[in-house]
Amino acid sequence: MWKFWKRKKPQYDNVRVVNLHDGTTVEGHEGVEAYFEQELFRLDLQATTFDEFQSGKLAEHRVDGDWISGEDTVAMVKDKIRPLVSGKAKAGERITFYFANKPMDDDALFYADHFMMLPVWVQVLLHDSTAEDIEAAIHRLRSSAVT
Numbered sequence: 001m002w003k004f005w006k007r008k009k010p011q012y013d014n015v016r017v018v019n020l021h022d023g024t025t026v027e028g029h030e031g032v033e034a035y036f037e038q039e040l041f042r043l044d045l046q047a048t049t050f051d052e053f054q055s056g057k058l059a060e061h062r063v064d065g066d067w068i069s070g071e072d073t074v075a076m077v078k079d080k081i082r083p084l085v086s087g088k089a090k091a092g093e094r095i096t097f098y099f100a101n102k103p104m105d106d107d108a109l110f111y112a113d114h115f116m117m118l119p120v121w122v123q124v125l126l127h128d129s130t131a132e133d134i135e136a137a138i139h140r141l142r143s144s145a146v147t
Contacts, residue, residue, distance in 0.1 A: 040057065040058040040059040040060065040061070040085060040088060040123075040124045040126070041054045041055050041057070041058065041123060041124070041125050041126065042054075042055040042058060042088075042090075042093075042125075042126045042127070043055070043125055043126065043127040043129075043134060043137070045127065045129055045133055045134065045137045047137070047141070048141075048144075049141070050141055053137065053138075053141055058085075058088040058126070059084075059085060059087075059088050061081070061084050061085075061124075067080070068080070068110050068111065070109070070111055070112060071109070072109070072110045072111075073106065073107060073108060073109055073110060074097060074104045074105060074106045074107070074108055074109075074110050075106040075107065076110070077097070077110045078095050078097070078106070081095065081124065082095065085124065085126070088126070089126050090126070090128075092128060093126045093127060093128055094126070094127055094128065094129070094130075095124060095125065095126060096124075096125040096127065096131050096134060097122045097123070097124060097125070098122065098123040098124075098125055098134075099114055099116075099120070099122045099123070100114065102135070103131040103134060103135065104122070
């Protein structure tokens with residue numbers, strides 16, 4: 001006799017996600033579910049507030065952990081995700097993955113060099129600048145928010 005089990009919806013009670021805007025932390029199942037609404041963003045580096053800096057959600061993609069291998073670099077994963085965001089990205093836009101409060105290095109291994117534990121959420125940022133420009137804009141906006 002075969003038994004088919006309905007897969008339970010994953011629980012995220014022990015998950016913690018750091019917000020790009022202000023470094024606040026989202027924790028627990030309900031917080032993480034709400035955070036799913038903010039996965040793919042377009043950035044405006046000329047913005048004067050975080051609300052202007054990051055667009056509303058453009059798309060959301062959930063992938064299985066084995067969709068990315070242990071040998072994939074960040075650049076290889078960007079190549080895999082580019083077709084998924086092609087309908088949202090403008091011509092010439094770059095993709096930056098933002099994880100653990102900083103951009104992910106293209107040459108690093110996606111999982112191992114970033115010490116990820118699944119499930120994990122990575123913000124996908126679309127922009128026409130460099131990762132260094134993004135970091136400078138985030139620093140500028142955080143500094144101006146403090147004063």
